[in-house]
Amino acid sequence: MLLLGSGLGITRPLLAQTPRPAAAGARVVLLGQSVPLTGSANEIGNAFAAGSRLAVSDFNTRNAATGLQLKLLQLDDGYDAARATTNARTLLGANKADMLFGFVGTASSEAGAKVATQQGSLLFAPFAASDTLRGPEHPNVFHVRPGMIDEALKIVRQCATVGQQRIALVGDDDAMGRAGLAAVQQAVTELKLPPLVASALVPAGADKLDAALKTVQQQTPQAIVLVSLSGTTASAIRKLRKSGYTGNFMAFSIVGIDPLYAELGKDIGGIVISQVVPSPRPSAIPIVKEYLAAVDNSDQTASYEGLEGFIAAKAAGEAVRRAGRGFNTATLQRTMTAMTDYDVGGFRINLRPGLRDNVRSIDLISISADGRVLR
Numbered sequence: 089m090l091l092l093g094s095g096l097g098i099t100r101p102l103l104a105q106t107p108r109p110a111a112a113g114a115r116v117v118l119l120g121q122s123v124p125l126t127g128s129a130n131e132i133g134n135a136f137a138a139g140s141r142l143a144v145s146d147f148n149t150r151n152a153a154t155g156l157q158l159k160l161l162q163l164d165d166g167y168d169a170a171r172a173t174t175n176a177r178t179l180l181g182a183n184k185a186d187m188l189f190g191f192v193g194t195a196s197s198e199a200g201a202k203v204a205t206q207q208g209s210l211l212f213a214p215f216a217a218s219d220t221l222r223g224p225e226h227p228n229v230f231h232v233r234p235g236m237i238d239e240a241l242k243i244v245r246q247c248a249t250v251g252q253q254r255i256a257l258v259g260d261d262d263a264m265g266r267a268g269l270a271a272v273q274q275a276v277t278e279l280k281l282p283p284l285v286a287s288a289l290v291p292a293g294a295d296k297l298d299a300a301l302k303t304v305q306q307q308t309p310q311a312i313v314l315v316s317l318s319g320t321t322a323s324a325i326r327k328l329r330k331s332g333y334t335g336n337f338m339a340f341s342i343v344g345i346d347p348l349y350a351e352l353g354k355d356i357g358g359i360v361i362s363q364v365v366p367s368p369r370p371s372a373i374p375i376v377k378e379y380l381a382a383v384d385n386s387d388q389t390a391s392y393e394g395l396e397g398f399i400a401a402k403a404a405g406e407a408v409r410r411a412g413r414g415f416n417t418a419t420l421q422r423t424m425t426a427m428t429d430y431d432v433g434g435f436r437i438n439l440r441p442g443l444r445d446n447v448r449s450i451d452l453i454s455i456s457a458d459g460r461v462l463r
Contacts (some may be wrong), residue, residue, distance in 0.1 A: 119189035142397075
């Protein structure tokens with residue numbers, strides 16, 4: 089069991105990760121990241137970005153003598169896709185990034201993928217990208233996390249296992265919410281379950297949440313799947329409970345456990361959340377031990393998003409190492425495409441575009457009222 093912290097342990101975010109001194113003639117590989125260091129998803133963005141920095145620093149220490157180093161340039165997009173587009177163009181243009189890395193947010197990831205395609209580059213490890221970016225038309229986009237459909241299948245199957253077939257969905261009316269709705273509808277179809285009894289995507293700041301929840305609740309769902317950031321998720325849970333709803337709440341990993349706990353406190357008890365990386369608590373899993381050792385030597389606090397950022401940057405470093413110092417975009421893309429079962433340290437990932445992620449498991453965890461993570 090892991091007691092959640094009250095914060096991410098991050099003060100002012102660093103915008104660049106400078107490589108350690110390397111051998112003469114070293115090749116420095118620039119990873120260009122657009123990430124919400126401010127704005128509505130800043131807790132997730134800061135944690136993911138911070139974990140990425142730890143892995144880059146570790147890679148540079150391990151490879152200082154080989155002449156291969158990473159540099160991570162992180163630009164704030166405030167969880168705004170237009171700013172992410174501008175950042176992507178700046179990173180690939182003025183900054184000459186070797187690839188785009190770790191864009192956070194569905195719309196921002198789509199923006200990064202579009203710019204990468206236009207400029208003949210790669211997007212590696214987007215966080216919460218739509219499953220549309222996994223199709224054959226996006227061979228230059230490489231995913232470290234499983235797809236939304238993989239999470240949706242896990243969530244919906246769990247509902248069916250406990251006899252809950254009246255499932256509804258509430259989400260943000262944005263790219264993420266629409267992608268989540270599509271994934272849940274696909275999961276319901278694949279599992280041959282009844283269609284969703286209700287769904288509601290709520291525009292931000294439009295004061296339409298109460299009406300949407302009333303409409304959903306009228307269909308007496310046994311479980312409600314939430315596809316939204318922590319603010320909407322927390323507000324929906326509180327309002328539904330206050331109105332007498334006693335069914336289950338299921339949430340995608342994109343909600344962020346720490347920000348949700350900060351919003352709900354003890355009211356978080358009983359909510360089930362899917363997770364796509366191992367628990368960042370002390371364990372025998374090598375990648376977790378490696379991450380926690382890095383956290384111990386930093387000003388950070390361990391988190392799921394931090395661990396995911398660490399894994400993503402470590403995988404990027406491994407791809408670069410395999411491609412060799414003389415790589416170009418084409419050879420790096422071929423190298424990544426071949427990494428279909430990469431063991432990142434007791435945790436396996438598949439990078440090949442278009443493949444459904446059946447290599448590793450997705451955890452469903454619940455949160456106790458005092459903030460402990462339970463399985």
